[in-house]
Amino acid sequence: MTVYLNGRFLPLEDAKISVLDRGFIYGDGVYELIPVYHRQPYRLPQHLARLQRSLDGIRLTNPHTASEWESIVRELVARTPFDEQAVYFQVTRGVAKRDHSFPLGVAATVFMMSNPLPLPTAEQVERGVAVVTATDERWLHCDLKTISLLGNVLARQLATDAGAAEAVLFRNGFLTEASASNVFIVREGVIVAPPKDNQILPGITYDAVFELARGGGLAVEIRPISREEALAADEMWLSSSTKEVLAVTTVDGKAFAAGVPGPVFRKMYELFQASKPRSDK
Template sequence: MDQVAMVFLNGEYLPLEDAKIPVLDRGFIFGDGVYEVVPVYSKVAFRLDEHLARLERSLAAVGIRNPYTREQWRGFVEGIVARQSFEDQAVYFQVTRGVAKRDHAFPKNAQPTVFMMSNPLVPPAPAVVEAGAAAITAQDNRWHRCDIKSISLIGNVLLRQLSAEADATETILFRDGKLTVASASNVFMVKDGVIYSPPKNELIMPGITYDVVVELARANKMPLEFDAI
């Protein structure tokens, strides 16, 4: 069976090979849309409400109408998870502004396009867990609204390619000499028993994992500091 056998498109579950999106969709033309990725363990979505809340914030920030209620979104995610054969998954879904003639201004009557798929969630290799992952550093040249989970990811793509060419796992980013994030990760630093991280702002994706790390650190009485690094 194909690893991505069934997908969700605009209210319908169907085989991946049958899913079709018009070429005038603004997600294809402009990268005009937002997305989420939800980890799933033993077919249970992790922190789904937090992911859906972030999706709602991203949609509001870019002025795309949310086509579904929170309960409907929850049902669609559970539906795509149930249709896969693997237990641990990474559910990807995106909402674009829809199909319209090519014009930068928002179309008046376009219906949002919703696409969802799930892939196996691959854990880090034991060697990486044991010894750590290699990383390089680079200048953070992404746009200034990184708190929006936009599908326009060419900046992240180029930064991730830098690490791939260097046989590294990640690219850690600095803007004006200060740490922001990595190309696809939040960053924490431990020094003298204190956990440091840049505070959340428009240059940093408000990661769900970021929140979990903070919660666990506080629950275990570990000192935390949020400041420019």
């Protein structure tokens, strides 16, 4: 496996960084994950714009222009032997003597790797997945895609311990998102999701869902969703770059709503599939 580290493509085994890297010491960095279909990055400009937003949010200068990022991504995709890939990359505040304050004159660490895209199985799409509910205990900048993911990791483990795919999170009685996905509900035919404020990651798939729904004539609404409303909804979905859109059919061990993916989900799933690059041309 070839990875990219600080300007060089090299075998994974040879990609080494210092233990003083601030990503390791403080979780001081940001990341992105871009799905690649038929060797075409999906919504690359939107991912690079979100990367810029995350970097601005942690006051770290972007080490590359958008066109430099694009050429690194494309070269890594070309060097990786799968048609469908998940390009992961992170930028940290670099290597420096341990001190909380930002170091001066230190180059950022840039790492990129590409793995096979772990899409949901046909069975997960057909039957939906299980989630558990949990309290959102993360910090108040969930809108930044930072590598400090302990809150998300602990939430996901609650789901894993229960044999579920995701943990759906609530803060002060309102739906935020899941440990690594955005959450939508459907109520009386209307697709509803919480606003993109500081409490959720502005998902690229979230935006795609709204764009595709509007284009497909589906009704949408963006507003806060209480826990009661979420749990009484007609449908619940997850969205992310690796889950695409996925229906939730079990919540906290009990069948949710009809217990099968709903009609609005099926329509959205079709719209989403049709929006993906279908060839490498």
